[in-house]
Amino acid sequence: MIDHYGWRSVFLAGGLATLTVVPLVFRLLPESLDFLLSRRPANAPDRVNSLARRMGQPELVALPDRDTTTPSSASGLRRLLAPDLRRPTLVLWGAFFLVMAAFYFVTSWTPALLVEAGMSSTQSLTGGTLLNLGGAFGTALLGALTARHALDDVLRVYLFASAGLVVAFAASTGTLALAFCIGALIGIAVNGCIAGLYALTLNVYSAPLRATGVGAAISVGRVGAIIAPSTAGRLLDAGWTPLALYVTTGAVFGAAGLLLLAMRVKQPTENATLAAGPTPPSP
Structure with a gap:
């Protein structure tokens, strides 16, 4: 392929493929449950229950209490070696x-x-x-x-x-x-x-x-x-x-x-x- 089309064409094709695939993946992949429960973006309860239905779990009436503890980098490293x-x-x-x-x-x-x-x-x-x-x-x-x-x-x-x-x-x-x-x-x-x-x-x-x-x-x-x-x-x-x-x-x-x-x-x-x-x- 490189011998026929040259390096630039191959890189261009790869870039176009990336531009096509990344938005599609972003749209289709579900959000992390941890992110939904900790950050509470818009429609978080609906998105959590959508995940619950897909996994065959019962839906939640209300979200669990949010964990507000966010360790700093230094304290987090110390915690890793606790x-x-x-x-x-x-x-x-x-x-x-x-x-x-x-x-x-x-x-x-x-x-x-x-x-x-x-x-x-x-x-x-x-x-x-x-x-x-x-x-x-x-x-x-x-x-x-x-x-x-x-x-x-x-x-x-x-x-x-x-x-x-x-x-x-x-x-x-x-x-x-x-x-x-x-x-x-x-x-x-x-x-x-x-x-x-x-x-x-x-x-x-x-x-x-x-x-x-x-x-x-x-x-x-x-x-x-x-x-x-x-x-x-x-x-x-x-x-x-x-x-x-x-x-x-x-x-x-x-x-x-x-x-x-x-x-x-x-x-x-x-x-x-x-x-x-x-x-x-x-x-």
């Missing part, structure tokens, strides 16, 4: 660091390492493209699975699957078709890991802390994302083989899965919030 949240917070930070380090190594180094393993430039680009295309399905599959199973259990399966697939991919580069198939599966798995961590963070913290909790976890993860690609380059210069790097990356995914065993998350649901109904007045 005794009741310290363990899940540290586990999340460790998982974000490991997963984002492994994810950015895989996505940034795969084409170059495929060339190092003996593939042509065209074949390596195809492998990298399949890896990214697989990511489009990883999040959708995660959502379908978590509708039936606990999110933390599904996420651990994704992490352990990523560990095995990354090692299998490095060992399969001699068979082109097999390597491409495994590369697409890796895209599904590793992108699902990232999406699952975001969703898990939302389950750990209450609504007033979620923005701070997610922001802090992402910040820690970005440190891993910065360190991993440059570290891979140094290890290659030191004589490491692509297989050794991929095996190490698989171990990092596996370590993140084991780390999540230390945290059992009580799954909060919007259904529970709706079922709770209005908070009775204080005596």
Whole structure:
């Protein structure tokens, strides 16, 4: 497509697609229940009851009392490390660091390492493209699975699957078709890991802390994302083989899965919030 139409045409087509899709998504997606209950925009009761009907829950006669406690950034960070949240917070930070380090190594180094393993430039680009295309399905599959199973259990399966697939991919580069198939599966798995961590963070913290909790976890993860690609380059210069790097990356995914065993998350649901109904007045 690029060879036929040129780069500018491709970017223009992508921009037009974005302008078309974003307003449609904005119109069709329902608003967050937490936002409706805390911010109380216009027609909040009707919009909450519309969500209740869609989820098969009874409608509310009146909205629950609003939680007016909004922690500042500094107090929010301290709250993340309070005794009741310290363990899940540290586990999340460790998982974000490991997963984002492994994810950015895989996505940034795969084409170059495929060339190092003996593939042509065209074949390596195809492998990298399949890896990214697989990511489009990883999040959708995660959502379908978590509708039936606990999110933390599904996420651990994704992490352990990523560990095995990354090692299998490095060992399969001699068979082109097999390597491409495994590369697409890796895209599904590793992108699902990232999406699952975001969703898990939302389950750990209450609504007033979620923005701070997610922001802090992402910040820690970005440190891993910065360190991993440059570290891979140094290890290659030191004589490491692509297989050794991929095996190490698989171990990092596996370590993140084991780390999540230390945290059992009580799954909060919007259904529970709706079922709770209005908070009775204080005596």
